[in-house]
Amino acid sequence: MKRKGLVALVGAAALSLVASLVTTTSASAAVNCDPYTGYKAMKGKTVTIFTSILEPELTTLNTAMSDFQACTGIKIKIEGSNQFEALLPVRVKGGNAPDLAWIPQPGLLAKMVETGKVVLAPKAVVANVDKYWSKSWKAYGTVKGKFYAAPFGSNMKSLVWYSPKQFAKNGYKVPTTWADMTALADTMAGKGQTAFCGGIGSGGATGWPATDWVEQMVLREYGSDVYNGWVNHTVKFSDPKIVAAMQKVAGWMQNPKWVGNVKGIATTSFQDAGKGIPDGKCMMLQQASFYGNIIAEGGATISPTGDAFAFYLPATNSKVTVPVVGGGEFTTAFSSRPEVQAVQAYLSSATFATSRVQLDNWISANSGVPLAAYKNPVDKLSATYLSNPKSTFGFDASDLMPAAVGAGAEWKEFTAWFGEGKSIADVVKAIDAAWPKS
């Protein structure tokens, strides 16, 4: 009797587990299928996607894709994991690859291509990417000359946060050139204001905001070729170009006239750094597009006339057009079944990107998305630069470098550069020494 009860319990547990795995899809009554006439109806087919994106973002993605699923009959099952980077290689090597994966690092994409399991992008995807994305974006989805993965979502790092209210109060104008920005900083310093906020503290990842600053400067001064060479270590950190870019960062974020206590930047957390923006304790902060959420935590309104907003970090060299540092995911296929290729084509289309950006908090570098579709003003601003066909896009370099440098020596040494006044010469020497030999 007792055992029977237990068996029943186990059975019930198994059932409820199955029940929780089944996602319910609700077809809304009036679906407009016009945008999807190009896709064949493939009822009953399922496409699986594996990603590092988690809830609640997954639900939003599903909402954005619901019309496509209703009209074509293809069911898209997304599985998110915070262990994505570790699990994907295991699954692919174990013959258990998902149909699609959103890979956030070009380095991991290259590793996956090495396994021979990644499928080349189908024609429709190639056409979409050629039409909607800039060349540098396409290059990050390309491995050894072959194009595999279309860009998916993006984030934008070349922004400067400021307070429109404080700027209005002081009669400041948003600078559009580097010279304007430095002149403005001098004006602020003259008035006794702190022109730039700074903070690179981030627990075990302390130093990453400083790597962003150097990335901004390398891309701005020298463009894609030097930037990509720097990522591959064909241009070393000790190269005069990189050293010069670091000196320019030192003249900006280590300028005591503009930032006040330079060393304090190393012990200030990046979250705290911008807290003073709404009330003018410090006036400008170079940070990524997501930073609005952090400032908004303090109750500040984020809008072009509110307590805080962002402007584009100006270019420094006229030869490098619209330099933008950022990141993003790439839709990688491990199967060439027609329904998988249909989903791939759909995800690289402007239709998908538009329906996604309408739901807030998402940026696409797809130039086919009308800017008016963006709900969030910061996302809209970011997209203006990301989807500009003239933009020189640099993928976050520290994410592309080997982890021993990009998540190790570079963080540590840049922190010592800010916090302990370590010389640029010593910093670059130590980072070059940490670069893996093979």
Place this chain on the structure above:
Amino acid sequence: MSDFLSVNIPKFTSVFSAIGMFFIVLAVLFAIAGRANGKKARPIALVIFLAPALILLLAGLIIPAIRTFLFSFMNPDSNAWVGFDNYKWMTEDPNVKSIMVNTILWILVVPIFTAALGLLLAIMLDRIKHESIPKSLLFMPMAISFVGASIIFKFVYEYSEPGEAQIGLLSSIVDFLGGTPKDWMLSKPLNTFLLMIIYVWTQMGFGMVILSAAIKAVPADIVEASALDGASGWRLFRNITFPMIKGTFIVVLATGVVGALKVFDIVRTMTGGNFSTNVLANEMYSQVFVQFDQGKGSALAIVLFLLVTPILIYNIRSLRMERSHS
């Protein structure tokens, strides 16, 4: 409420069914062991009772230890042998040198202060009125995790620029006494010692409680006899009390050494290992889980293991000696 139930009922059912399965397995094993008789009874019982512990020990300790040892001679992805390269890196890298120096400082300073302060408090609080109140208060930090304690001390060590109000406790005390506060976490080598204070603060309560129990266990007749012989104060403590609680004192010291070797959360939370405050355990974590270098991380783990071993051996030995004395 219904939401809570619908989310949690599957969780609870799987937990309870797992526990149920465990008991079923046990019942089956016991049934087998109970049926066996004659010559085979003893070996079968031995296997049944030892096997689970042995399997867990093997899977949870011995195999990982061997793998770590092997990984320490391999490349970051653990798919090619590199000989002693990872150990060579440890002797050459200037960062590792500072890590070793800091780790040794932690081993030397932290246990001595934790045990000495614990002993001092135990003696001072012994037999005073309402002894349990100050003791509970002093023991309380023990209940805070190192990360929590570090966050508290982040506020203590907070530094504001001159001219602004010093909101950090340490800075405002220094300010009040007429000194000039500085950015404490950047001032080396002081910063390492400031981090040690966090550890001592949370752990000295533990030393106090253990040592206080040992002091109370010193037989009253011995204390009385020595008092009759004229021993009091310092002499009583030196010649009677301390020798009798020495074993306990060593246990507190050894716990402190092992704890100081493992310290990771404090350094990670306070400085992230920057500004020359890094220690072995934190670097090991960074190498394996941030920089994905299993080779270097494993080599650091082996060094950590080698450093802990003699202390554990000494600890076990002194415990055994004590047992054979009594």
